[in-house]
Amino acid sequence: MRSTPLARALRGALFGAFAVSAAAQAQDAAPPKKATDLDDVVVTARSGVETRTKAETSYSITTIDEDRLRMQAPTSVTEAVKSVPGFWVESSGGEASGNIRARGIPVDGYGSVTLLEDGIPVQHDPALGYLNADQAFRLDETIERVEVVRGGPSSIFYSNAPAGAINFIPRTVGDTAEGLVKYTVGNYSLNRLDFWYGTPVGNGWKASFGGFWRVDDGIRRPQFHADDGGQLRATLSKQLEHGDISFDVKHLDDKVALYLGIPMRTTPGGDIRAVPGFSGNYGTLVGPETRDLDMREAGGGTYHFDNSDGTHVKRTQVSFKFDHDLGDDWKLAESARYSATDSQRNGVFPNAVQSGSSLIAQDSAKRLGLIPGATALQLRYVDNPSQVFDVANQNGNGLVVTGGIRGVTAPVNEFDNDTRLLRKFEIGDQTHDVTLGYYHANFTQRFDRYSSTVLLDVRDNARLLDLVGVDANGKVLGSLTDHGYYRYGYEWENASGKSDTKRSICPTNGR
Numbered sequence: 001m002r003s004t005p006l007a008r009a010l011r012g013a014l015f016g017a018f019a020v021s022a023a024a025q026a027q028d029a030a031p032p033k034k035a036t037d038l039d040d041v042v043v044t045a046r047s048g049v050e051t052r053t054k055a056e057t058s059y060s061i062t063t064i065d066e067d068r069l070r071m072q073a074p075t076s077v078t079e080a081v082k083s084v085p086g087f088w089v090e091s092s093g094g095e096a097s098g099n100i101r102a103r104g105i106p107v108d109g110y111g112s113v114t115l116l117e118d119g120i121p122v123q124h125d126p127a128l129g130y131l132n133a134d135q136a137f138r139l140d141e142t143i144e145r146v147e148v149v150r151g152g153p154s155s156i157f158y159s160n161a162p163a164g165a166i167n168f169i170p171r172t173v174g175d176t177a178e179g180l181v182k183y184t185v186g187n188y189s190l191n192r193l194d195f196w197y198g199t200p201v202g203n204g205w206k207a208s209f210g211g212f213w214r215v216d217d218g219i220r221r222p223q224f225h226a227d228d229g230g231q232l233r234a235t236l237s238k239q240l241e242h243g244d245i246s247f248d249v250k251h252l253d254d255k256v257a258l259y260l261g262i263p264m265r266t267t268p269g270g271d272i273r274a275v276p277g278f279s280g281n282y283g284t285l286v287g288p289e290t291r292d293l294d295m296r297e298a299g300g301g302t303y304h305f306d307n308s309d310g311t312h313v314k315r316t317q318v319s320f321k322f323d324h325d326l327g328d329d330w331k332l333a334e335s336a337r338y339s340a341t342d343s344q345r346n347g348v349f350p351n352a353v354q355s356g357s358s359l360i361a362q363d364s365a366k367r368l369g370l371i372p373g374a375t376a377l378q379l380r381y382v383d384n385p386s387q388v389f390d391v392a393n394q395n396g397n398g399l400v401v402t403g404g405i406r407g408v409t410a411p412v413n414e415f416d417n418d419t420r421l422l423r424k425f426e427i428g429d430q431t432h433d434v435t436l437g438y439y440h441a442n443f444t445q446r447f448d449r450y451s452s453t454v455l456l457d458v459r460d461n462a463r464l465l466d467l468v469g470v471d472a473n474g475k476v477l478g479s480l481t482d483h484g485y486y487r488y489g490y491e492w493e494n495a496s497g498k499s500d501t502k503r504s505i506c507p508t509n510g511r
Helices: 005-029 035-039 066-072 356-370
Strands: 060-064 087-090 099-102 113-117 143-150 164-170 178-186 190-202 205-216 227-240 243-256 264-266 272-274 292-296 302-306 311-327 330-355 376-381 384-388 399-409 412-427 430-457 464-470 476-479 485-487 493-505 508-510
Touching (some): 060 066, 066 143, 292 430, 302 399, 330 356, 356 399
Antiparallel strands (some): 087 099, 227 243, 264 272, 292 302, 311 330, 376 384, 376 464
């Protein structure tokens, strides 16, 4: 049907009315701004005998409260802080492979910000190779709010935090039993259960228990479960006569997809789009043919690569916090955490993309003579050796990816301790909070990386290709690849290391 000016005007008016109505409903649904926000107590990058509110704090703080977290519904640590001013975040790698870049410090990953849970570092070094801090932490309903300090005192109170500190603060138990259950479903086969329950248990003690379980096929759908797993946490705390004490145990066992680059091109109009035959919004090269593979090792054995693991983290952490009023305005604050993290990170890395004809040309010049009697090279599919790859227009593009099959194992055992002795001094008409602090972090790490190269066509859920030599009649006489493997054994390394960090601080806050 032809669109008349009147019809276009009516559609515009109706759309405008709908948009205004939707905006009004969203505004009505949004939680009102609380005048008491400035009265919130600041606990991050703060050390003092008495509490301090946001109104009394001079450095930059962003608080993401429970209502705001519900509205955002973040799927990852990176997504949770995307509303923080001065932070550029990028989360295309999945739930646990994000990047945060702070204004003025052009460092990606978690190289310039530290991640805290209840004021204790998740990792002393938040930017370990193939184990960023966000891979060892998952956000769920046991977390009540997020407090972000940008710059300022973050680098004084925490290591590896020149740009800021992101503190995920757990829920606390009140004087009566309470809890919540949340179930989430999504259109990519997402099913997720979050829960938390807290209650007084007698003699002043309070206990809580919570966590999550989740499974989904992933936004880019590799044709197997992309994300699968969950975590459990239990906390026991007590308000003492002159302080408080708490014990916290958490176990994480979770797999998340590691999404990597996709083949793109620049159109004649200057736009960047996915190549023909590939879905830019939902496609991934990963698929059933690259899920389970075996790489040859130098000693004759095999290394099994299971891409359904993605980033698979098993982590157990035990935390302890103790605050005690020593009298005469002196206070002792102690926090410690031990964590054991086993991380397996598997991925298909798109090292290079080129036309099938150029790949054949470069290998013909160098390696055609390795196959006796062969007069030409062809690309054929591993799962169907009789199917010849059309170098002119296979999948609508005729392109081939040289993919890196890479598995990384990075177990880390870590102990962090933060001890502070605090006192408030009155000098004339001024008040000074003085802190004597000692921080100790010790971790040991092993790092194993196994990699090989395969040939893939360019399509959603790419298929493996073999490079074969044929005679004048097209008969296969030999292969330069092994079931898709173009080269075994690049980037094979085994390493280990340890780190021991000690530092003392004596910050003073005057008013």
